[in-house]
Amino acid sequence: MQLVTLTTDWGRSDHYVGAVKAKLYSTINDCQVIDISHDIKKFDLMEGAFIVRNACLNFPKNTIHIIDVDCSESKKKKHQHAVIKYNDQFFICTDNGMPSIIFEGLSPIKVIGITESYQESSYYTFSAFDLFCKVAALISYETNIEELGYEITELVKKNVLTPIIYPDSILCTVFHVDGYGNVFLNITIGEFMKWKENKKFVIEVESNKIVSISHSYDDVKVNDPLLTISSSGYLELAINRSNASELLGLKVGTPLAITIDPKESQK
Amino acid sequence: MQLVTLTTDWGRSDHYVGAVKAKLYSTINDCQVIDISHDIKKFDLMEGAFIVRNACLNFPKNTIHIIDVDCSESKKKKHQHAVIKYNDQFFICTDNGMPSIIFEGLSPIKVIGITESYQESSYYTFSAFDLFCKVAALISYETNIEELGYEITELVKKNVLTPIIYPDSILCTVFHVDGYGNVFLNITIGEFMKWKENKKFVIEVESNKIVSISHSYDDVKVNDPLLTISSSGYLELAINRSNASELLGLKVGTPLAITIDPKESQK
Amino acid sequence: MQLVTLTTDWGRSDHYVGAVKAKLYSTINDCQVIDISHDIKKFDLMEGAFIVRNACLNFPKNTIHIIDVDCSESKKKKHQHAVIKYNDQFFICTDNGMPSIIFEGLSPIKVIGITESYQESSYYTFSAFDLFCKVAALISYETNIEELGYEITELVKKNVLTPIIYPDSILCTVFHVDGYGNVFLNITIGEFMKWKENKKFVIEVESNKIVSISHSYDDVKVNDPLLTISSSGYLELAINRSNASELLGLKVGTPLAITIDPKESQK
Incomplete structure (x- = not known):
C-alpha cells in the first residue's frame, strides 16, 4: 500500500x-492518504x-509526503518545486526556504528540481x-526521481534564529507555541547539556526562577511554571494545567536567557 | 478496497x-473512509x-460518497433521500436542492429515491x-441501486444565481470565498472566453481596475488585486499575499460587473 | 488490516x-489510522x-483505540495507563477517571494496568x-494483554451527575452540547420511559412547554423548541434550525426538571 501524507x-x-x-x-493504486495538518x-x-x-x-x-505551504510562484519570481529523498522517503515540496529548515543538519538528502x-x-x-x-503517482510507480528533473546541490536558505551561546549564558528564542500554550525554545537538549555540563542553570521569566528540568508537567504544582524536554528534543517551557505562552508573555520570536547560576560562576 | 468519503x-x-x-x-469489509470536510x-x-x-x-x-448537509426531515415535510450514480461513483445524499446544484449540467446521472x-x-x-x-454497505456488496427504491427523473431544484450576460457586460455574483479570502465568481472560464472573444475587458472594484487574467498570484505585486482561473474553472479574484474578500468588501452574494473595455466598444 | 483510532x-x-x-x-504493518476527534x-x-x-x-x-485526554502524570501523582478490553476491542488510555465514565454499566471489561x-x-x-x-504495536502483533501488566479490578471512579428521579419529577442535568447547540440531558430514553410509564410529562424551559417527544427536528415549526432522542439514546433538547443551548440558556451543568403533568398527578 502506498502511503501519502498531506501537510498544508x-x-x-x-x-x-x-x-x-x-x-x-x-491515480495511485492501493493508496492511503494521511492528514498530518491542514491548519x-x-x-x-x-x-x-x-x-x-x-x-x-x-x-x-517509500512514504510520499506532499507539503504545500506558500508554494505559489510567478513567471518572474520562479520557485523551484522539488522532490527530496531522505530516510528512504520522498518529500514533494517547494524550494522556498522551508526545506532548508526541515532538513537542517540531516543527511544524506538528495534534492531533484522538478522540470x-x-x-x-x-x-x-x-x-x-x-x-x-x-x-506522487510517478514516484509511486517507481519512477527514479532523477528522471523528474536535475539535481539541486544547495537548497534556498531561509535564515533561522539560532541560539547564541556564551560561556555563562544562552540567548535563545521562542520558535513554536503549541495548542496548550507550551513554549518551545530553539535549543535542543543535546546543545543544552553540552553547554551546561554539570553546572546549575537558571531561567528567569516574569519573576519566576526555573532551575531544573522536570520530567512531567505534574512534577510541579498546578499553575507553576516548569522546564521540560519536548518529545521532539527541544527545551520546552510550560505551566502545569495552564497556558505558559499567555501567562508568561512568551510568543514566537520572544528572546529568553538561560544563565549559569551565579553561585556556580563564582566557584 | 471500498472507498467511502464523508462531506458534512x-x-x-x-x-x-x-x-x-x-x-x-x-459493516463494510476492507473499507477506507476519507474525510473531505466536516466544516x-x-x-x-x-x-x-x-x-x-x-x-x-x-x-x-465505485467510490461511495456520503453527503450530509441539512438532511433532517419530518413526517410533514418529507425529504427524499437518494442514491445518485454519476461517473461510476455513488452519491448518497438528500434531494433537498443540493444535488441539483452538484450535478448541474452533468450527465448521465441516475437518481434512485431510497425507500x-x-x-x-x-x-x-x-x-x-x-x-x-x-x-453504503448494500452498495458495497454490489446491490443494484435500482433495488433500493424507485427512479427519480427530476431533482428538487434549488435556484442558483447565474450570471446575466449582456453583449458588453456580465453581471456575476460572488458564490464562494475560500480560506485565504480568494473570491470565486459564478462564471467559468469557458463562458467568459465565449463572451469576451478577442476583446479587452475590465473589472472595477474598490478603485482598482483589473484588465487581464493572471496565471499565478505572484504575477502582480504583493497587496495588488488580480483575476485568475481557479483549478475548479471559475473566475477568481484574489490579492497577492492578502485577503481579497476582506479588503475589497466581497462576500458571498455580492454582485460584480465585468465590462468590455469602453475603448473596445467604440471600435 | 489493523485499525487504530485516535481520540485526543x-x-x-x-x-x-x-x-x-x-x-x-x-511499527504496525498494514495499518489504518482513523481520526475520531482531536478537538x-x-x-x-x-x-x-x-x-x-x-x-x-x-x-x-480487534480495533485498537488510542485515547489521550489529560494523561500526563508525575512521579508523585502517578496515573496508571491501562489497556481495556471490551467488545473484542482494545482501548489504550489512562485510568484517570475517564474510563469509569466510558464503560459505566458495560460488561464484561478486562482492565490491565501497563507496567x-x-x-x-x-x-x-x-x-x-x-x-x-x-x-498498540504489541497488541497488533497478538501479544496477550495480560503480559503487559497486572489486572486492575476497580477503575478510578470519577463522579458523574446522575439524574435524581422522584415519583413525579426528574431532576436532570445538561451533560453535552453539540456543535449545532443541541442539548443532551443525562437521562436515557430507557430510564425516562420506565419513569413516565403511560403518563404525560412536561418540560418547562424559558417560558416554553414541551410535552411530547419529536421524531425529527422538522416536526415542530422553525425556531420552536423540541425534545427528541439522540442516536446515542439520551434525551436531547433542540430548536428546529437554531441553537437551543444559546437561546434557552442551557450549558453543560445546567439543571433541568422534567415533571409529570399536574393534571395527570391529580388523576
Missing part, C-alpha cells in the same frame, strides 16, 4: 483537501517546517493539485 | 464523525454543493447514521 | 497527530468520555507517543 495551510472548509485526495486515489498558519514557512520536521521524518520507507513539463495546467495557483499529485 | 456540516468536536466511521468500518457551514446547501462538486466527482470508480424501509431507527435526526451507512 | 485533545495545528501516526504506521476540550475528561462512548464502542473486532517498562522515554509529557504506540 489550506484549512478544512474548502474543496482543496478533497480535490487532492480525489486525484491521488484515482498550518497561512504562508508560515517556519511553522510548516516545524510540523514536517517533527511529524513526517519517521514514516515507513516544468510535469505541470498539468497553465495556471500556477494550486501546484499541489496540478503538479505534486502527478509527481 | 457536523464539525469535528462531536461524536458524529466517529459514530459513522464505526458503522462503516464494521461545511451548518445548513449551507450552496457551500456544501460547491465542495462536493469540486472535490468529489473524480474519485475512482423508507432501509431506515434503521424511528428517529429522523441523524440519517447518515441511521440510513446512509446501511445503504 | 491535541488540536490539529501541532505536530502531535502526525508524530503519532508516523510511529503507528512505521476534545483540553483536559475535559467528561467530554472525552462522551465522545469515546458514543463513537468508538462499535468498531470491528512502566514499556515507556520509551524518561519524560512523561506525551504518553501517547512514548508508550501507547508501542503498546
Whole structure:
C-alpha cells in the first residue's frame, strides 16, 4: 500500500483537501492518504517546517509526503518545486526556504528540481493539485526521481534564529507555541547539556526562577511554571494545567536567557 | 478496497464523525473512509454543493460518497433521500436542492429515491447514521441501486444565481470565498472566453481596475488585486499575499460587473 | 488490516497527530489510522468520555483505540495507563477517571494496568507517543494483554451527575452540547420511559412547554423548541434550525426538571 501524507495551510472548509485526495486515489493504486495538518498558519514557512520536521521524518520507507505551504510562484519570481529523498522517503515540496529548515543538519538528502513539463495546467495557483499529485503517482510507480528533473546541490536558505551561546549564558528564542500554550525554545537538549555540563542553570521569566528540568508537567504544582524536554528534543517551557505562552508573555520570536547560576560562576 | 468519503456540516468536536466511521468500518469489509470536510457551514446547501462538486466527482470508480448537509426531515415535510450514480461513483445524499446544484449540467446521472424501509431507527435526526451507512454497505456488496427504491427523473431544484450576460457586460455574483479570502465568481472560464472573444475587458472594484487574467498570484505585486482561473474553472479574484474578500468588501452574494473595455466598444 | 483510532485533545495545528501516526504506521504493518476527534476540550475528561462512548464502542473486532485526554502524570501523582478490553476491542488510555465514565454499566471489561517498562522515554509529557504506540504495536502483533501488566479490578471512579428521579419529577442535568447547540440531558430514553410509564410529562424551559417527544427536528415549526432522542439514546433538547443551548440558556451543568403533568398527578 502506498502511503501519502498531506501537510498544508489550506484549512478544512474548502474543496482543496478533497480535490487532492480525489486525484491521488484515482491515480495511485492501493493508496492511503494521511492528514498530518491542514491548519498550518497561512504562508508560515517556519511553522510548516516545524510540523514536517517533527511529524513526517519517521514514516515507513517509500512514504510520499506532499507539503504545500506558500508554494505559489510567478513567471518572474520562479520557485523551484522539488522532490527530496531522505530516510528512504520522498518529500514533494517547494524550494522556498522551508526545506532548508526541515532538513537542517540531516543527511544524506538528495534534492531533484522538478522540470516544468510535469505541470498539468497553465495556471500556477494550486501546484499541489496540478503538479505534486502527478509527481506522487510517478514516484509511486517507481519512477527514479532523477528522471523528474536535475539535481539541486544547495537548497534556498531561509535564515533561522539560532541560539547564541556564551560561556555563562544562552540567548535563545521562542520558535513554536503549541495548542496548550507550551513554549518551545530553539535549543535542543543535546546543545543544552553540552553547554551546561554539570553546572546549575537558571531561567528567569516574569519573576519566576526555573532551575531544573522536570520530567512531567505534574512534577510541579498546578499553575507553576516548569522546564521540560519536548518529545521532539527541544527545551520546552510550560505551566502545569495552564497556558505558559499567555501567562508568561512568551510568543514566537520572544528572546529568553538561560544563565549559569551565579553561585556556580563564582566557584 | 471500498472507498467511502464523508462531506458534512457536523464539525469535528462531536461524536458524529466517529459514530459513522464505526458503522462503516464494521459493516463494510476492507473499507477506507476519507474525510473531505466536516466544516461545511451548518445548513449551507450552496457551500456544501460547491465542495462536493469540486472535490468529489473524480474519485475512482465505485467510490461511495456520503453527503450530509441539512438532511433532517419530518413526517410533514418529507425529504427524499437518494442514491445518485454519476461517473461510476455513488452519491448518497438528500434531494433537498443540493444535488441539483452538484450535478448541474452533468450527465448521465441516475437518481434512485431510497425507500423508507432501509431506515434503521424511528428517529429522523441523524440519517447518515441511521440510513446512509446501511445503504453504503448494500452498495458495497454490489446491490443494484435500482433495488433500493424507485427512479427519480427530476431533482428538487434549488435556484442558483447565474450570471446575466449582456453583449458588453456580465453581471456575476460572488458564490464562494475560500480560506485565504480568494473570491470565486459564478462564471467559468469557458463562458467568459465565449463572451469576451478577442476583446479587452475590465473589472472595477474598490478603485482598482483589473484588465487581464493572471496565471499565478505572484504575477502582480504583493497587496495588488488580480483575476485568475481557479483549478475548479471559475473566475477568481484574489490579492497577492492578502485577503481579497476582506479588503475589497466581497462576500458571498455580492454582485460584480465585468465590462468590455469602453475603448473596445467604440471600435 | 489493523485499525487504530485516535481520540485526543491535541488540536490539529501541532505536530502531535502526525508524530503519532508516523510511529503507528512505521511499527504496525498494514495499518489504518482513523481520526475520531482531536478537538476534545483540553483536559475535559467528561467530554472525552462522551465522545469515546458514543463513537468508538462499535468498531470491528480487534480495533485498537488510542485515547489521550489529560494523561500526563508525575512521579508523585502517578496515573496508571491501562489497556481495556471490551467488545473484542482494545482501548489504550489512562485510568484517570475517564474510563469509569466510558464503560459505566458495560460488561464484561478486562482492565490491565501497563507496567512502566514499556515507556520509551524518561519524560512523561506525551504518553501517547512514548508508550501507547508501542503498546498498540504489541497488541497488533497478538501479544496477550495480560503480559503487559497486572489486572486492575476497580477503575478510578470519577463522579458523574446522575439524574435524581422522584415519583413525579426528574431532576436532570445538561451533560453535552453539540456543535449545532443541541442539548443532551443525562437521562436515557430507557430510564425516562420506565419513569413516565403511560403518563404525560412536561418540560418547562424559558417560558416554553414541551410535552411530547419529536421524531425529527422538522416536526415542530422553525425556531420552536423540541425534545427528541439522540442516536446515542439520551434525551436531547433542540430548536428546529437554531441553537437551543444559546437561546434557552442551557450549558453543560445546567439543571433541568422534567415533571409529570399536574393534571395527570391529580388523576
